[in-house]
Every structure is written in structure tokens, then in C-alpha cells.
Amino acid sequence: MSESRFSLYVSILALVTFLVIAFNGMNNKPLQQSNLEEMVLNQPISFINAKSIPLPDKIDFAGEQVPLDIPDVKERLDKELHINSYWHNNTIFLLKRANRWFPVIEPILEEYGIPDDFKYLALIESGLENVTSYAGAVGFWQILKATGKELGLEINREVDERYHPVLSTIAACKYLKKSYEKFGSWTLVAASYNRGMRGMQNALDHQKADNYYDLMLNEETSRYVFRVLAIKQIVESPTDFGLEIDDTHLYPPYSYRYDTLRNSTDLVEYALSQNTNYKTLKLYNPWLIDDELSIRINNFYVISLPKQKDSLKK
Known part of the structure; x- marks a missing residue:
């Protein structure tokens, strides 16, 4: 035995x-x-019916072809496709959340001239949850505090716009656009989002290379673009990878109405006055950190609220 x-x-x-x-x-x-x-x-032993996944003949990121004729490139994509295809509980929830948040992210990318494929960066960065990394990066786009401030986000004890789904996406677009001006390659831009622009430039200079696929990098950045490519393939064609998602199980986008606050406010009382509750207010506005909002003269904040028919107040 x-x-x-x-x-x-x-x-x-x-x-x-x-x-x-x-x-x-x-x-x-x-x-x-x-x-x-x-x-x-005498009991039969059953196993999960797992099969190897065929690779696509060709694949691109933001219109830039992936050189699958290079053996290690092909194998790295192969690995990420299998990991994410058989990591069912995680990948299923990525698909569910993508249905809610991609309609918010996609038009912002388009407005700033960023290829649509970059929405998959947010998906692998955070799973479209407002998580915090060990390094202190937060929100959908995992933005560090110093970087967020450089990109124009307000971050203090009451407000952290890195958690704002719209404003954080705009900030990410600013970074991506600046990175493209530097590298002229969307693939390198994606990798630089993980490693940083300076780190990518140092690697290119030191190894005398001019593209991502010819670089020897740390494991995280080496996998990064391939994780994006794998998730792109799976989200675009989930049934090809054995994932059958009932459309009714996908998370619907939030239905918003908006209100403008110009005076300091107790947010618990404010939520109740808007026929909702503090929990719902926080779900719709995760960038509100405290239950009080101090507003300076001539300043204001736009608050997202559920439409009356969608109010979560019971």
C-alpha cells in the first residue's frame, strides 16, 4: 500500500x-x-476529473502579441491558465464581481486612452475587493498612500479616495498613461504596475533588454503579466475552461443616485435621513473612513446612494 x-x-x-x-x-x-x-x-476512491487545458494559438495583451514560440513564455502562460482555471472558488467570485465593477471601470479606461485589457489588472490586484496588502497598498488598484497623494487622491483620517471605485481608477489611469509615455509598451506598463517604473527601467538597462518577455525578473513580476493574460482568457470564455456560471448568479452593478454634501455631517444620521442605513452608505462609499465627515468652507463631497427602489434599509 x-x-x-x-x-x-x-x-x-x-x-x-x-x-x-x-x-x-x-x-x-x-x-x-x-x-x-x-x-x-472495498470503497471506491473517486478523484476530481481534471484535464490539461489546451493553450490558445495566439494571445495578445492590449494589442501586443505574446511570443508563444518562446518555450518558457508558453509554459508560464500554461501554468497560470491551469492555476486559475482549477482555483474554482476564487475564479468564480472574480467573474461575479467583474460583472458588477467592469461597467464602472471600462468607460474610465476608454476616456483616458488606456486599453480595455487593463481592467484585468484591477481584477488580479484586489479581486475587486477593498483589501489592504502587507505593504499598505489599498483598494481595487492597490495604491500606496504616497502614490495616491501624488496622483491627486485625498487621504486622511476621514477620507481615503484610494477606496473610491471611480477616483482610484482615474488615478490608476494617470499612472498607466505616464508609464506608457516612458516605456512605449503596454506590456511593460502592466509589469511596471507591479514592480514600479524605476524597477522596470533598471531591469531593462541592466539586462540590456527591450521587452518584458526577455527579462529575468523576481517571481511576482515574472508571473504578473501571465496572471493577467490567464484571467483575461477565462473571463472572456469561462465555459472553455470548465466554468459554467449562471448569469443570474453574477453580482449586478449597483444602481446609484447622488447627493452633494457641503457641510460637516454625522454620517449615521445622514444615512437615516436618506432612507438607508450606515452600513449601506459605507458599501456605496467605501472611501468614507469615519462616521463623521468634516467639510471645509467652499469644499464638497459627492455621495453615492442606492436608488430608492434599491434601498437596503429594512
């Missing part, structure tokens, strides 16, 4: 023993000695 089969056998044996004891206990009968080993070994 192999070690793995023996381990499985022991686990099943323990479970069967527990069930037999429990069953006999419920029926107030003494436990009968039985050949549990034979019972377990």
Missing part, C-alpha cells in the same frame, strides 16, 4: 469508526466488532 493510499485509508477508517459508534450509540446497541479494514478497502 502506498503512503498516500495508507493515509487516505486511515482517515476513512477513523470516519467509519466514528459513524459506527455514533449509530450504535443512538440505537443503544453494543458495538459489534466488524472487519472495518475490509469495509474501507
Whole structure:
């Protein structure tokens, strides 16, 4: 018996023993000695039906072809396609959230002249959740505090616009546009979003290379573009990768109405006055950090609220 089969056998044996004891206990009968080993070994062992995934003949990022004729490039894409295809619980929720937030992100990318494929950066950066990284980067686009301020975002104890789905996307677009002016390659722009512009330029100079696919990089940046490519393929054709998502299971976009605040406000009371609650106000405005909002003279904030028919107040 192999070690793995023996381990499985022991686990099943323990479970069967527990069930037999429990069953006999419920029926107030003494436990009968039985050949549990034979019972377990006669049980069929089932496995997940996993298959290798065929690679596309060609694939591009933002109109730039991926050189799949280079063996390691092909294998790196192969790896990310398999990881994300069989990481079902994660990938399914990426698809669900993409349905909610891509309609917000896509027109902003278009307005700033950023290729549509960059929406997949936000998807792999944060899963379109307002998470915080170990380095302190936050929001959909995982923006650091210093970078956010440089890009014009307000960040203080009451407001952090890195969490604002619209304003953070605009900030990301500014960074991406500046990066493209530097590198002239959208693939390098994507990689620089992970490594930083200076880090990418240093790697290009040191290795005397002129493109992402010829660089030897740290593992995270080396995988980064391929993760984007893999998610792009899966989101665009989920059934090709064994993911059957019922359209009714996708998260619908929020339906907004807007209000302008010009005076300092207790946000709990404000939410109630708008026929909603503080929790819902925070869901629609994750950039509001505190439950009080101080507003200086001649300043204002635009607040997103659910349309009356979609109010979450019960």
C-alpha cells in the first residue's frame, strides 16, 4: 500500500469508526466488532476529473502579441491558465464581481486612452475587493498612500479616495498613461504596475533588454503579466475552461443616485435621513473612513446612494 493510499485509508477508517459508534450509540446497541479494514478497502476512491487545458494559438495583451514560440513564455502562460482555471472558488467570485465593477471601470479606461485589457489588472490586484496588502497598498488598484497623494487622491483620517471605485481608477489611469509615455509598451506598463517604473527601467538597462518577455525578473513580476493574460482568457470564455456560471448568479452593478454634501455631517444620521442605513452608505462609499465627515468652507463631497427602489434599509 502506498503512503498516500495508507493515509487516505486511515482517515476513512477513523470516519467509519466514528459513524459506527455514533449509530450504535443512538440505537443503544453494543458495538459489534466488524472487519472495518475490509469495509474501507472495498470503497471506491473517486478523484476530481481534471484535464490539461489546451493553450490558445495566439494571445495578445492590449494589442501586443505574446511570443508563444518562446518555450518558457508558453509554459508560464500554461501554468497560470491551469492555476486559475482549477482555483474554482476564487475564479468564480472574480467573474461575479467583474460583472458588477467592469461597467464602472471600462468607460474610465476608454476616456483616458488606456486599453480595455487593463481592467484585468484591477481584477488580479484586489479581486475587486477593498483589501489592504502587507505593504499598505489599498483598494481595487492597490495604491500606496504616497502614490495616491501624488496622483491627486485625498487621504486622511476621514477620507481615503484610494477606496473610491471611480477616483482610484482615474488615478490608476494617470499612472498607466505616464508609464506608457516612458516605456512605449503596454506590456511593460502592466509589469511596471507591479514592480514600479524605476524597477522596470533598471531591469531593462541592466539586462540590456527591450521587452518584458526577455527579462529575468523576481517571481511576482515574472508571473504578473501571465496572471493577467490567464484571467483575461477565462473571463472572456469561462465555459472553455470548465466554468459554467449562471448569469443570474453574477453580482449586478449597483444602481446609484447622488447627493452633494457641503457641510460637516454625522454620517449615521445622514444615512437615516436618506432612507438607508450606515452600513449601506459605507458599501456605496467605501472611501468614507469615519462616521463623521468634516467639510471645509467652499469644499464638497459627492455621495453615492442606492436608488430608492434599491434601498437596503429594512
